[in-house]
Amino acid sequence: MTATTSPAPGSRRARIAARTLRTDRWWTGPLLTALGLAAFVVYATARVFQQDHYWVAEHHYLTPFYSPCVSASCEPGSAVFGTLPWEFPWFLPYALVSLPFLLLFRFTCYYYRKAYYRSVWQAPTACAVREPHRSYSGETRLPLLGQNLHRYFFYAAVLISLLNTYDAAVSFAHGAEGGFGIGLGNLVLLANVVLLWCYTLSCHSCRHVMGGRLRSFGGRPVRYWLWTRVSRLNTRHMLFAWTTLATLTLTDLYVLLLSSGTIADPRLFN
Ligand code: FES
Numbered sequence: 001m002t003a004t005t006s007p008a009p010g011s012r013r014a015r016i017a018a019r020t021l022r023t024d025r026w027w028t029g030p031l032l033t034a035l036g037l038a039a040f041v042v043y044a045t046a047r048v049f050q051q052d053h054y055w056v057a058e059h060h061y062l063t064p065f066y067s068p069c070v071s072a073s074c075e076p077g078s079a080v081f082g083t084l085p086w087e088f089p090w091f092l093p094y095a096l097v098s099l100p101f102l103l104l105f106r107f108t109c110y111y112y113r114k115a116y117y118r119s120v121w122q123a124p125t126a127c128a129v130r131e132p133h134r135s136y137s138g139e140t141r142l143p144l145l146g147q148n149l150h151r152y153f154f155y156a157a158v159l160i161s162l163l164n165t166y167d168a169a170v171s172f173a174h175g176a177e178g179g180f181g182i183g184l185g186n187l188v189l190l191a192n193v194v195l196l197w198c199y200t201l202s203c204h205s206c207r208h209v210m211g212g213r214l215r216s217f218g219g220r221p222v223r224y225w226l227w228t229r230v231s232r233l234n235t236r237h238m239l240f241a242w243t244t245l246a247t248l249t250l251t252d253l254y255v256l257l258l259s260s261g262t263i264a265d266p267r268l269f270n
Contacts, residue, residue: 030119101156108150175270202233
């Protein structure tokens with residue numbers, strides 16, 4: 001039986017005559033990936049446009065989905081960097097200056113590209129599985145050519161991670177009786193921001209910033225040290241990509257439940 005044929009002229013993909021040559025449950029990975037991404041997109045979209053329950057004034061907990069809050073209708077105290085002079089309509093997120101860049105940073109991430117190319121766009125679906133698409137132009141044409149902008153979104157993500165770090169740090173200065181305090185919410189925000197840094201610094205573009213465009217690390221001990229550290233993180237980039245989707249969701253959910261009065265924040269100190 002001839003299962004495969006040579007690549008079509010002009011194509012670099014092998015043609016598989018059979019629907020698949022696989023006998024294992026190869027579809028489990030793409031299916032779970034698609035479900036995981038869809039769940040996050042649905043939750044995050046609903047929350048971003050809710051424009052409510054994003055801020056716990058008592059302890060200065062701000063969900064990362066609304067940081068920095070820049071609408072004139074942001075709740076008092078939540079806009080630590082000030083606001084624009086307009087109240088936003090429902091279809092504009094309060095974190096208008098950061099969310100588009102965060103979205104583009106994730107969307108163009110090398111790992112997420114692999115994930116949604118395979119599980120959503122089916123190009124390719126999996127090894128030895130026939131592709132539904134007749135042609136393949138990769139990232140050589142628009143709109144996928146724009147994926148190359150990822151290196152610039154990385155710098156925006158660093159700035160936004162600094163904002164999230166500030167949000168987490170400043171919440172420690174708002175204990176139940178004023179002054180320094182630690183509640184479960186502080187730990188949730190802190191864990192989220194640490195993992196966000198792990199995801200951001202493990203980015204392939206960050207690795208290139210540290211060690212790229214060099215013929216040799218000779219005489220550059222600092223860059224070599226940074227590059228080896230980032231390279232170690234980089235081996236776990238997929239793990240951080242998924243973990244941070246989970247921690248972003250859980251952090252936001254925790255703030256939502258506190259802000260809506262559904263639960264109270266357990267205090268460990270003050
Ligand atoms: Fe994933 Fe840069 S490669 S964030």
